[in-house]
Amino acid sequence: MADTFSSLIDAFKNVGVSKAYGSPIQLGGEEVIPVALVSFGFGGGGEAGQDGASGGGGGGMVLPLGVYRNIGGQVAFRPNTVVALVCLVPVITAVGAAVRKAIRAAKA
Template sequence: MTDTFSNLVDTFKNVGVARAYGDPVQLGGQEVIPVALVTFGFGGGAEGEADGGASGGGGGGMVLPLGVYRNDGGTVTFRPNTVVTLVCLVPLISVLGAAVRRAIRAAKS
């Protein structure tokens, strides 16, 4: 178990800003730097290993491409990924719509 944990630590010790910002790419005469939201988590546990109990672990992650930074002749601008922005706004708009509907019903009563 200790070897597995140390291997996991070695694998993810360089996680940070380098995972959220990609390597610059030349595209159409402009330098483009991809930006993403990167999140992951791990867990594990054991129950009574001395008595022959069970142990286990797991993990998961998610990457959302947020957009790109464009460097066009010294002017840097951020271009958001509109598809991901819209997908992330759907739950917010749904909750806001439900709240407005309830407020209207309460005002009518």
């Protein structure tokens, strides 16, 4: 199990800002830098018994947040509207539930 964990550490040693910001790309006469939210996690465990059973797993996600655009020296962020809307769904749901509870409390 220790060897597996060490190999995971080596594989993900350089994960960080370099994975959240892509390499600059020339697109339509302007330079763009892709930006993403990168998240991952791993876990593992073992049983202290005669069988010595162990296991592990992991997962991750990448959300493309948008791009930085460089047009003639002016840099601006252009968000990915689809991801922004998807990320707003939990916020809108929570606000709706809070408003519904406030209205019910006001009626009582």
